[in-house]
Amino acid sequence: xxxxxxxxxxxxxxxxxxxxxxxxxxxxxxxxxxxxxxxxxxxxxxxxxxxxxxxxxxxxxxxxxxxxxxxxxxxxxxxxxxxxxxxxxxxxxxxxxxxxxxxxxxxxxxxxxxxxx
Amino acid sequence: xxxxxxxxxxxxxxxxxxxxxxxxxxxxxxxxxxxxxxxxxxxxxxxxxxxxxxxxxxxxxxxxxxxxxxxxxxxxxxxxxxxxxxxxxxxxxxxxxxxxxxxxxxxxxxxxxxxxxxxxxxxxxxxxxxxxxxxxxxxxxxxxxxxxxxxxxxxxxxxxxxxxxxxxxxxxxxxxxxxxxxxxxxxxxxxxxxxxxxxxxxxxxxxxxxxxxxxxxxxxxxxxxxxxxxxxxxxxxxxxxxxxxxxxxxxxxxxxxxxxxxxx
Numbered sequence: 001x002x003x004x005x006x007x008x009x010x011x012x013x014x015x016x017x018x019x020x021x022x023x024x025x026x027x028x029x030x031x032x033x034x035x036x037x038x039x040x041x042x043x044x045x046x047x048x049x050x051x052x053x054x055x056x057x058x059x060x061x062x063x064x065x066x067x068x069x070x071x072x073x074x075x076x077x078x079x080x081x082x083x084x085x086x087x088x089x090x091x092x093x094x095x096x097x098x099x100x101x102x103x104x105x106x107x108x109x110x111x112x113x114x115x116x117x
Numbered sequence: 118x119x120x121x122x123x124x125x126x127x128x129x130x131x132x133x134x135x136x137x138x139x140x141x142x143x144x145x146x147x148x149x150x151x152x153x154x155x156x157x158x159x160x161x162x163x164x165x166x167x168x169x170x171x172x173x174x175x176x177x178x179x180x181x182x183x184x185x186x187x188x189x190x191x192x193x194x195x196x197x198x199x200x201x202x203x204x205x206x207x208x209x210x211x212x213x214x215x216x217x218x219x220x221x222x223x224x225x226x227x228x229x230x231x232x233x234x235x236x237x238x239x240x241x242x243x244x245x246x247x248x249x250x251x252x253x254x255x256x257x258x259x260x261x262x263x264x265x266x267x268x269x270x271x272x273x274x275x276x277x278x279x280x281x282x283x284x285x286x287x288x289x290x291x292x293x294x295x296x297x298x299x300x301x302x303x304x305x306x307x308x309x310x311x312x313x314x315x316x317x318x319x320x321x322x323x324x325x326x327x328x329x330x331x332x333x334x335x336x337x338x339x340x341x342x343x344x345x346x347x348x349x350x351x352x353x354x355x356x357x358x359x360x361x362x363x364x365x366x367x368x369x370x371x372x373x374x375x376x377x378x379x380x381x
Contacts, residue, residue: 002232002233002264002267002268005231005235006150006151006267009150009151009152009153009154010150012153013146013148013150013152013153017144017146021142021144023142027141031150036292036293036296037267037293038263038264038266038267038293039150039267071328084292084293085288085289085290085292085323085326085327086289086326087292087296087326087327087328088326088328095325095326095327095328095329095330096328096330097328098328099328105149105150105151105267106147106148106149106150107146107147107148107149107150107152108145108146108147109143109144109145109146109147110143110144110146111141111142111143111144112141112142112143112144113140113141114140114141114142115140
């Protein structure tokens with residue numbers, strides 16, 4: 001899997017934010033991941049300390065929220081929960097659905113250490 | 118009581134209170150984790166559009182017949198369109214050599230041990246690869262049903278191959294990959310007569326379970342079976358790309374705009 005390279009891309013983004021805000025360190029990094037994002041949360045957690053070592057984000061905590069998998073049916077309009085390999089409408093069973101939530105791979109927020117105000 | 122000076126923090130709720138704001142700045146970001154890759158992919162896509170090239174990303178497990186499909190496609194279309202190929206494997210120039218033997222320009226990326234292409238690798242390859250005069254550029258991704266699905270390269274369309282010597286339930290096992298497909302090709306279909314465990318209808322129904330209505334086509338590149346439907350799809354995509362370029366529009370693989378729209 002490519003969790004380490006995803007983590008490295010994440011750290012690059014966090015470093016950029018830290019530089020923009022003249023931060024001296026990073027307290028936490030908050031992500032939101034969906035089951036269809038193609039990224040495994042636990043592997044990301046495992047890769048994180050390696051990716052952030054030596055960066056401004058070293059010592060920071062990685063917090064991951066899991067987004068629910070939901071589809072909206074184009075036929076009956078119902079919004080229902082689904083599983084990664086069965087994205088059918090939970091109401092009428094049709095496969096003409098749109099994913100409403102579940103493929104997120106988002107950096108939500110960071111908490112930066114910006115020195116005592 | 119207010120939210121400014123801390124007078125709203127009581128002994129009862131102190132443990133839930135936010136940490137003192139001194140020295141900590143919370144920054145809301147809401148950006149895709151792969152934003153850098155996506156920026157580079159958008160740059161690649163503009164580059165393809167400026168050169169009026171349709172870029173197609175081929176993905177599958179190793180040995181599903183991506184290179185054989187390209188050879189058959191080049192044979193069928195070489196008098197109709199100018200085709201270029203970016204090949205990608207962990208090592209060797211073998212696949213690029215097979216494509217060059219067909220008289221078509223090919224650039225081989227070797228990723229070392231990396232399991233997928235990303236937009237930066239494709240961008241680097243484009244520096245060594247003249248797009249001028251090409252109609253279709255095929256990017257043959259690393260044989261892998263997992264990682265390549267997550268990285269936008271700047272392509273216009275994704276093609277996912279599933280050979281009939283694999284299981285017909287692969288779309289259920291690798292949903293992220295098969296959901297990313299704009300067309301699914303069931304390859305090596307000439308072998309169906311000797312295989313009793315691959316049911317093309319079942320494979321298609323697993324694709325439909327992913328809320329995908331894309332075409333599922335059967336073909337055999339080696340025996341030249343069922344190629345016409347694939348070539349028709351390709352010609353149609355090229356016509357659509359040219360019509361889009363007239364209006365200055367572009368397109369990303371079907372699955373990706375959903376996410377972008379949802380998270381905008």
